[in-house]
Amino acid sequence: MNKLFAYTISTLCIALLAACSSTSKIPEGEQLYTGLKKIKYVNYTDGDHFDETKEELDAALAAKPNGSLFGSSYYRSPIQFRLWMWNAFSDSESKMRKWLTKNFGKAPILMSQVNPELRTSVAESVLKNKGYFRGKVDYETFTQSNPNKGKIGYTVNMDHLFTLDSIEYENFPPVPDSLIDATLSDAKIHRGDPFDVSTLESERQRIGTLLRNNGYFYYQPNYASYLADTLAVPGKVQLKMELADGVPEQALHQWYIGKIDIDIRKQFMERLNDSITRRSSVIHFNGKRPKLRPRIITRNVKFRKGQQYSYENYLESLNKLTAMGLFNVIDFKFTPRDTLPTCDTLDLRLNCVLDKPYDFYIETNLTGKTTGRLGPGLSLGFTKRNAFRGGEKLNVNLWGSYEWQTGHKYDGSSSKVNSYEYGLEASLEFPRLVLPGFRLRTKFYSQPSTYLKVSFDDLNRAGFFRRRVISSEWTYRFQTSATSIHQFSPLIIEYDYMLSSTEKFDSIRQANPYLDVSMRNQFVPKMRYTYIYMSPSDYRNPIYWETTVSEAGNILSLGYMAAGKKWGTKDKKMFSNEYAQFLKIETDFRKTWSLTEQSQLVGHLNLGFLWAYGNSEIAPYNEQFYVGGANSLRAFTVRTIGPGSYVAPDNQISYMDQTGDLKFVANLEYRFPLFGKLSGATFLDAGNVWTLRDSDTREGGKFEFKNTFDQLALGTGVGLRYDIGYFVIRLDWGIALHFPFDTGKSGYFNTPSFKDGQSIHLAIGYPF
Numbered sequence: 001m002n003k004l005f006a007y008t009i010s011t012l013c014i015a016l017l018a019a020c021s022s023t024s025k026i027p028e029g030e031q032l033y034t035g036l037k038k039i040k041y042v043n044y045t046d047g048d049h050f051d052e053t054k055e056e057l058d059a060a061l062a063a064k065p066n067g068s069l070f071g072s073s074y075y076r077s078p079i080q081f082r083l084w085m086w087n088a089f090s091d092s093e094s095k096m097r098k099w100l101t102k103n104f105g106k107a108p109i110l111m112s113q114v115n116p117e118l119r120t121s122v123a124e125s126v127l128k129n130k131g132y133f134r135g136k137v138d139y140e141t142f143t144q145s146n147p148n149k150g151k152i153g154y155t156v157n158m159d160h161l162f163t164l165d166s167i168e169y170e171n172f173p174p175v176p177d178s179l180i181d182a183t184l185s186d187a188k189i190h191r192g193d194p195f196d197v198s199t200l201e202s203e204r205q206r207i208g209t210l211l212r213n214n215g216y217f218y219y220q221p222n223y224a225s226y227l228a229d230t231l232a233v234p235g236k237v238q239l240k241m242e243l244a245d246g247v248p249e250q251a252l253h254q255w256y257i258g259k260i261d262i263d264i265r266k267q268f269m270e271r272l273n274d275s276i277t278r279r280s281s282v283i284h285f286n287g288k289r290p291k292l293r294p295r296i297i298t299r300n301v302k303f304r305k306g307q308q309y310s311y312e313n314y315l316e317s318l319n320k321l322t323a324m325g326l327f328n329v330i331d332f333k334f335t336p337r338d339t340l341p342t343c344d345t346l347d348l349r350l351n352c353v354l355d356k357p358y359d360f361y362i363e364t365n366l367t368g369k370t371t372g373r374l375g376p377g378l379s380l381g382f383t384k385r386n387a388f389r390g391g392e393k394l395n396v397n398l399w400g401s402y403e404w405q406t407g408h409k410y411d412g413s414s415s416k417v418n419s420y421e422y423g424l425e426a427s428l429e430f431p432r433l434v435l436p437g438f439r440l441r442t443k444f445y446s447q448p449s450t451y452l453k454v455s456f457d458d459l460n461r462a463g464f465f466r467r468r469v470i471s472s473e474w475t476y477r478f479q480t481s482a483t484s485i486h487q488f489s490p491l492i493i494e495y496d497y498m499l500s501s502t503e504k505f506d507s508i509r510q511a512n513p514y515l516d517v518s519m520r521n522q523f524v525p526k527m528r529y530t531y532i533y534m535s536p537s538d539y540r541n542p543i544y545w546e547t548t549v550s551e552a553g554n555i556l557s558l559g560y561m562a563a564g565k566k567w568g569t570k571d572k573k574m575f576s577n578e579y580a581q582f583l584k585i586e587t588d589f590r591k592t593w594s595l596t597e598q599s600q601l602v603g604h605l606n607l608g609f610l611w612a613y614g615n616s617e618i619a620p621y622n623e624q625f626y627v628g629g630a631n632s633l634r635a636f637t638v639r640t641i642g643p644g645s646y647v648a649p650d651n652q653i654s655y656m657d658q659t660g661d662l663k664f665v666a667n668l669e670y671r672f673p674l675f676g677k678l679s680g681a682t683f684l685d686a687g688n689v690w691t692l693r694d695s696d697t698r699e700g701g702k703f704e705f706k707n708t709f710d711q712l713a714l715g716t717g718v719g720l721r722y723d724i725g726y727f728v729i730r731l732d733w734g735i736a737l738h739f740p741f742d743t744g745k746s747g748y749f750n751t752p753s754f755k756d757g758q759s760i761h762l763a764i765g766y767p768f
Helices: 002-018 048-061 081-089 095-104 116-129 174-182 197-212 294-298 311-323 503-511 513-518 554-562
Strands: 032-036 040-042 136-143 149-157 163-170 224-229 236-243 256-265 274-278 281-285 327-336 345-354 358-368 373-385 393-405 419-430 449-461 465-479 484-501 522-534 543-552 582-594 600-612 662-675 678-690 713-723 728-738 758-764
Touching: 048 116, 081 095, 095 662, 116 136, 116 149, 163 174, 174 197, 197 224, 197 236, 256 294, 274 294, 281 294, 311 327, 484 503, 503 513, 522 554, 678 728
Parallel strands: 032 149, 040 149, 163 236, 256 281, 256 345
Antiparallel strands: 136 149, 224 236, 274 281, 327 345, 358 373, 373 393, 393 419, 419 449, 449 465, 465 484, 484 522, 522 543, 543 582, 582 600, 600 662, 662 678, 678 713, 713 728, 728 758
C-alpha cells in the first residue's frame, strides 16, 4: 500500500510538472488549436431562414479545442488536465502510464487537424444549399502570445438570398399530374420561398408518398429531379420538377391488391398444411385451428382484395401487427400476378412467425430505506402471450421483501419480529380497446390496448402495524400521433385497511390526527387520465412532458346527492367503509440539450397539487406527495424534508409524517463521458412539499408564497453512471446546501456540518 501511495503521488507530481507547458508535444511547424474567435457574419438580412442557415454554418465550422467547456468551440478550461496527462505519459513504455494515457489523457488538437480550408469549403456548400449562391467564407489564424498556440477566425459573407420565382411540375403522366395539382395546398415549396435544398427534397418525398398512397407501388422519389434556372430572372430561381427519363413502366401505372395469403408459423421454415378463408384472406397454419383467431389479424391488415395499393395502409398494418407483441417476424411480400405489361394486380403474402409463448423471470434486489431497515427482495414473474388466442398478454407477478433493523432511532425494536412485505399482481392486456356495447372506428397512430389489473400488497412494519392494500384497475392506452400518448382509467378501486397495530403506533396516531385520518381504513374509487408528449426521435434537444389528472369519490358523492344527501356531508360510506374524495394533478417536464455527441444538459421540473374535500379532509397517505431520494432531492433521503419548514420530533416516525398536498421539484444535471462505458454527472436539486391546510401537529407545513424561497431545500452533488447495455447503474453523492428549517446555523447555507449534509444513492436508470 505504501508503494502504491508513493507511486500515485509521484505520478501526480509528474503530471503537475508537465502542466507547466501544454505545448511540449507540439510538432515543429504546428500550432495547438485553442478555439474559435466569434464567427463574423456580414451582408445578411435577419429572418428565420438566416437563423436556420447560421445554425448549420456554426455546426460546419465548429471544432472543439482541448478541454472544451460544455462542448464549446470558443471556451476551454484553464486546467488542461487530460492534455497534461498526455504530455506526461504518452511516450512512456510503462503499462501503468499507458493505462493512464489511454483513460485520462488526450492528444493535443493541432491546427492542421482542424483543417480550416476544408471547413470553409463545407460552409460554402451549406450557403449554396440554402440559397446563398454568391456567399463566401474566409478564415484567418491568430497566433497567441505563445507562438505554439493559435485561434481561428471565420468571416461569412452571406450576400444575396435567391428565392423561388416560379414552380412547375412537368412530364408526369395525366393521373399523377392531376394528383399533384389537387394537393398543391400541401406542397412544401411555394413561390417567394428561399431556395433550400432540404425543402426541395421534402417536396420530392411528399410527391413520392402521394403517388405510393394512390396505387403507384413501384414509384420512388428519386424518379423525379429538379432543374433550377438562376439566369432568367436576376436574383431569383425558376424551378421545375421533372419526371426523369428511363423510369420503369411498372412505376407509371396504378396497382391493385389481388389474393391475400396470411401464413401463421411457430417457426420460420415451418411448412403449413391447413388453411381457412376469412374476409377474402386465406389463413395458412398447422393443426385443427390457427394459434391466433383469424379476425384478430385480418382486422389489423388494412388491405382488401380489389383495393388500390396504399403505402399508408402498409405502414398502418405493420405498426398494428408489431404493437401486438406476438410476432418476432412480420414480412409483407407484394408480387405481380404475372409478367404481362398490362398486369396491374399485386398478390400479397404476409408471413407472421409467432414469438415464444411464455416468459419467466426472476428479479432480486437489496433495499435500504429511510426507516433504517435493510433487506433483500425477490420478484417472480410469468407472462403468457396470446393467452386466449386473441392476442392477449397475461402477466402474473409475485414479489416479496424482508427487512431487518439497522438501528434507526425512531423505528422501534426489532429484536423479535422484523419487517416484511409481499404481494401478488395479475394483469391482462388486450391489443384493442374493449368497449362493451360500443364499436369505435377511430383511427389511431398505433395499436391501442386495454389493460385489466388486480393486485394486493401486504406490509408488516415491525413494531408498528400490518397493513393491506387491495386494488383493481381498468385502463385504456392509445396513441393519436407519433408524439402523443393517452391513458385513461375509467375505473380504479383501492381498499386500504389496517390488519393490526401495536400500542406504540396507536399512541402515535392519537397524538397526530393527520396521520390517523390518512391511514384509516377506506375505499379509494378513482378515475385517472394521463397525457404524454414526446418530441420526435430526430430532435437534437428533445422534451418529454407527462401530466396526470385523477379524482376519487366524486361520482359516488353525486349518487349520494341524488339520494338526498348534501355534497359536503361527511362519513359517507362504500361497502360499510368511508371512501376518499379528492382531486390530484401532477405534471412532469424534462428537456435535454445535447451539448456534444456524448454530453447533455438535462432540466427537469415536477409539480403536484392534491386537494381533499367533500367526504375527506385529508387524502389517503399513499396519494400524498413527498420529496427526497435517488430520483428527487439527492442530498436528502426519502421523506426527510417537509412539509414546509416542519421538523419531526425525535421520538416520532418522521418518514410517515413528512408528506404534503403541494409539491415542487426542480433539477438540473450535466452528464458527460469519462472513459469506456463510465460517465459522470454533476447536478443541482431544489424542492419541497407543503400542506394546503393548517395543522397543529406540523407547524410551518402550510404553503405561504412569501416563505417559498426559504423553504426550498437545495442540494448539489456528483455522480457516476455505468451503462451495461440493458440498463444503467447509477451512484449519486448528494451534498446539502440549504435546509428549509432552522438548523441552528445562520445564513442561507445552513448545513450544520459537512457530515450532516451528505446522502449516497445507488439506483438503476437515470433519475429523470
